[in-house]
Each structure stands twice: as structure tokens, then as C-alpha cells.
Amino acid sequence: MQTIPKPIVLSISGHDPSGGAGIQADIEVLAALGCHAATVISCLTTQDSCNVLELIPLNPQQMTDQIDLLFLDYTIHAIKIGLLGSADTALAVGRLLARHPEIPVVLDPILAAGGGTVLASQQLIDCLVRQIIPHTTLITPNSQEARKLTGLESLDDCADYLMQKGVDAVLITGTHEASTEVINTLYRPAQSPMKWPWPRLENSYHGSGCTIASASAAGLAKGLSIEEAVISAQQYTWESLAAGWQPGKGQHIPNRQFRQQ
Numbered sequence: 001m002q003t004i005p006k007p008i009v010l011s012i013s014g015h016d017p018s019g020g021a022g023i024q025a026d027i028e029v030l031a032a033l034g035c036h037a038a039t040v041i042s043c044l045t046t047q048d049s050c051n052v053l054e055l056i057p058l059n060p061q062q063m064t065d066q067i068d069l070l071f072l073d074y075t076i077h078a079i080k081i082g083l084l085g086s087a088d089t090a091l092a093v094g095r096l097l098a099r100h101p102e103i104p105v106v107l108d109p110i111l112a113a114g115g116g117t118v119l120a121s122q123q124l125i126d127c128l129v130r131q132i133i134p135h136t137t138l139i140t141p142n143s144q145e146a147r148k149l150t151g152l153e154s155l156d157d158c159a160d161y162l163m164q165k166g167v168d169a170v171l172i173t174g175t176h177e178a179s180t181e182v183i184n185t186l187y188r189p190a191q192s193p194m195k196w197p198w199p200r201l202e203n204s205y206h207g208s209g210c211t212i213a214s215a216s217a218a219g220l221a222k223g224l225s226i227e228e229a230v231i232s233a234q235q236y237t238w239e240s241l242a243a244g245w246q247p248g249k250g251q252h253i254p255n256r257q258f259r260q261q
Contacts (some may be wrong), residue, residue: 006036007221008074010067011214012093013082013108014043014055020253021207026080028256029214033236035221038074040066042093043085049206049250052119057085060092067096077221079103080214081132083110087123094131104137104220107167108213111145125149134166138226140213142173159187169226173212175200186230194227198238205241206251212237 009030016022023039030037040063046054070076079097084090097105109128111120120128129149133139139162141149146158159170174183181197215236219229240254247253 006034007077007218008036008038009078009080009214009217009221010038010040010070010076011080011082011217012040012042012063012067012084013080013210014045014085014110015041016045016047016207018047018049018206018248018253020049020247020251021210022083025207025210025254025256026082026214029211029236030218032256032259033215033218035077035218038070038076040070042083042089045083049246049248049253051250055085055119057089060086060088063089064092064096071100076100076103078217079105080217081105081107081136082210082213083119084124084128085119087121087127090124090127091131094127094135097132097135101135104217105135106213106217106220107132107136107139108209109139109141109145109149110209111148129165133162136167137220138169138171138216138230139167140171140173140209140216142209143176146170146172155185156187156193159185159193163187163189169230171212171216171230173209175208184234186227188226196231196234198234201238201241203241203244203246203252205244206253208237208241208254211240211254211256 011026014022027037044056150158150161152158162170170187184196186194215233216229219232240256243255243258244252
């Protein structure tokens with residue numbers, strides 16, 4: 001029986017012991033959507049479904065060595081970047097992206113935990129804007145992250161700012177906005193924004209940002225356009241959240257295998 005090759009997505013992110021977000025979330029999404037996840041951990045964390053208590057960044061050089069070895073062995077079809085943990089790590093990832101400009105990149109700019117813990121210093125935010133965003137195909141901030149990245153209030157202005165820094169497209173998710181429905185908006189240069197309303201679910205979720213970013217990366221790895229990848233990722237993410245569950249005392253987590261059940 002001949003095995004059909006799967007698109008390979010390189011995930012660079014942190015490890016979440018609760019299994020709700022981070023590398024594990026990326027693996028679950030990519031497997032569910034028919035991709036193979038190659039993974040490099042940027043930092044360890046002490047966390048549960050309630051909050052993050054500690055970040056433990058890993059050695060950027062060792063991380064880079066792992067990535068370089070993967071590129072010698074695999075054809076990488078897309079890169080998904082999540083929690084980085086330090087400015088030094090962001091600098092190393094930026095140099096990596098500069099060496100592989102042909103590969104689509106999805107950035108989930110994780111700046112704070114669901115429980116409120118700050119996960120990115122101003123130095124790290126500056127490195128994201130200067131070193132990583134110029135090499136990024138799609139960035140997927142929620143509205144709070146978009147404002148934190150740019151220092152601006154209007155989400156339209158936030159998107160314009162990020163596109164001026166070099167990103168090809170911006171998907172701002174609207175869970176944190178005071179609206180009856182969740183409005184997600186895709187921005188691209190010289191095009192009108194595209195908006196999608198989604199029914200607001202009653203729970204809060206740990207790992208929703210990882211899910212939509214990884215699902216978008218899976219679409220790009222399969223050759224979809226940005227618009228097609230974003231549409232597909234939103235549908236998959238909403239259904240994962242709707243089927244989600246509460247394993248502990250904190251937030252619900254997405255059920256990313258809902259299609260196999």
C-alpha cells in the first residue's frame with residue numbers, strides 16, 4: 001500500500017503541560033487536518049488550565065540547530081510560530097525566516113496568558129515587530145494582542161501598522177470585543193477588509209489562538225490561498241471550540257479531534 005505524502009508544517013512554540021495550547025495543540029490540529037507536524041520547543045512553561053506561572057526559555061542556539069537539521073532532512077511546506085519566551089529566541093527565529101523566504105509563515109503573537117500573566121516583554125514585542133513580522137505571511141492576533149503590538153486603539157489602524165511592517169495579511173480575531181457575535185477580520189494591502197461573524201460560545205477557551213493559527217498554517221501548507229486558509233481555519237476552530245470540554249478548574253480547551261469522533 002502506497003503512503004501518500006503529507007505536507008510538513010514546522011511548529012516553533014512553547015510546551016504547555018496542560019495540553020491545551022502550545023506544541024501539543026499544534027500537533028493535534030495539524031494531524032487532524034492531514035499534515036505532519038515537525039516541532040521545535042522554544043520554551044518550557046509551568047502552567048495549568050488556569051494560568052501560566054513561569055516561562056523557562058530554552059537555548060536559542062540549540063533550538064536553531066534543531067531547526068537547521070530538520071531543513072536538511074525535510075521539505076517544510078509552512079512554518080507556524082507561537083510562544084517564543086524571550087527576545088533572544090525571537091532574534092534567532094527571525095534569522096531563520098530570512099534564510100527561507102519561500103516558505104509561508106503564520107505567527108500567533110502570544111503576549112499574555114488567559115489567566116492574565118504577561119508572556120512577552122517590551123523587548124520581545126519589539127523583536128517580533130522588527131525581526132519576525134517582516135518575514136510573516138499571516139499574523140493572527142486577537143484584538144488585545146493587536147493593540148499591544150502596535151500601541152494603537154483602532155483595529156483597522158493596528159492592521160495597517162502591521163502591514164506597513166511587512167506582513168502579507170492580518171487576521172484579527174474578535175473574541176475579546178464587546179459584541180454579540182465574534183467578528184473576525186482579515187486585512188490585506190490594497191483590499192477591503194473581509195469580516196466573518198461567528199456565534200459567541202458561552203465558555204472561555206485555552207488554546208483557541210494556537211488552533212486557528214495552526215489550522216491556517218495547514219491550509220497554506222496544502223497550497224490554499226490566504227483567504228481560503230483563513231476561511232477553513234475559522235470553521236475548524238469554531239467547531240473545535242463548540243465541542244470543547246473542561247478538563248480542570250480553569251478554561252475549557254478545544255476538542256481538536258471532533259471530526260474523528
